[in-house]
Amino acid sequence: MTAKEAAQLLRTFDNVLILTHMRPDGDTVGCAGALCAALRNLGKTAYLLPNPEITDNSRPYAAPYLAPDGFCPEKVVSTDIAALSLFPQNALPYQDRVDLAIDHHPSYEGFGANSCVQPQCAACGEILYEIARELGPITPEIALPLYVAVSTDTGCFVYSNTTANTHRVAAALMDTGIDYRQVNKTFFRTKSRKRLALEADMLRNMQLFDSGRIVVMQIPVSLMEEVQASESDAEDLSSLAGLVEGNDCAVTMRELRRDVWKISLRTGSRVNATQVCQLLGGGGHAAAAGCTIEGSAQSATEQILDAVARIAGDFPR
Structure with missing residues (x-):
């Protein structure tokens, strides 16, 4: 389905659990965090399934949205997951329950009851940006994790998958006033x-x-x-x-x-x-x-x- 159709479907959802993939990168975490923020802006109940492998750099973008113990979702959404084999251990109970899969991998396996998959996008964050725009205004709370998603999946916009649209999305996110400089320093200019x-x-x-x-x-x-x-x-x-x-x-x-x-x-x-x-x-x-x-x-x-x-x-x- 298109981003607009995915947004229309999401408007019918509530009590949503959002999944990220094993060894989560900035794209899966950023998309999940942004989607959760957008759904909450609509008055929906939405959480991220805690991912035990999340890194220190990505953790701040998931922390405000983590599901409490005992949360029982009505709907399940996956972000940037191409295959069931990439589900973390605690996500395995939801393998047959994904109501909407949002992804950009050509190898996506089609496990979602509904799928919004656009392989031409350099990052899943580009798809999430279009969906979020359909759901409402792009607030800084939505824009910051989306910038993390787009920048990390393109190596700070130097990988060959980067397109003109990638830059347009990044520019629109920057225009919301987010601190993109700190994101770039944390992910690309600092090494322990x-x-x-x-x-x-x-x-x-x-x-x-x-x-x-x-x-x-x-x-x-x-x-x-x-x-x-x-x-x-x-x-x-x-x-x-x-x-x-x-x-x-x-x-x-x-x-x-x-x-x-x-x-x-x-x-x-x-x-x-x-x-x-x-x-x-x-x-x-x-x-x-x-x-x-x-x-x-x-x-x-x-x-x-x-x-x-x-x-x-x-x-x-």
Whole structure:
């Protein structure tokens, strides 16, 4: 459905629970917070399902809206969730109860009873902006988390998914008077010492394949433990590999637990990231996708390289 149709449907909802995805980023949290604020402005009862993996940077945008213990929703809405496998553990009871799914991933699995999916949007926040406009005025309380959503999913407007519409939405949000400067400083211009230690190790141990066009970086559990890093320290580490000169396929491998790797793939036009990750049970966008692989670090590396070769053509190892 269109954003206008989604807004019309939301006007009929009450006692709403809003879901975010596993390892939540700024897009899912920002969209959820903005939607909750917009619904409350209509006099609706709305909450976010607490996400145990939320980071320190994103937590302030969810904190005012978290559902109390015992809240029983009449309606359930998901934001920026493409697959049921991305539901956090406490969201699993709602897998068959999603009344409206709002998403921008081409790999969206269609689990919602109703869906507002626009893959051409760089961030789910762009869709939420259009929905929120239909619901009422864009207040600063709505605009701030939406700016977080749009800016983080575009790497502060530098990723290849950024469009002219992305900038138009960001400008409209900035015009509400929000403190976007602090958002940019928090998410893009500030790094803890532990974060810098993680990056230093990733750079020191990175692997290059296909004459440098493929870069592989790893964050094993042992590294997280060694530097005593938190999830906030590790947020958006997947952007680092793409900074290496000459690459058009950046692979970041984050070990979630022993021999279970979360793969984040960032690519240029030569490699379709979604097609690669779909071979391994994941999905996402053409230039940014992810999947999970079980096995040793070497085995996981070989699996992702084999998948890249199947999509982009073989290359010297």
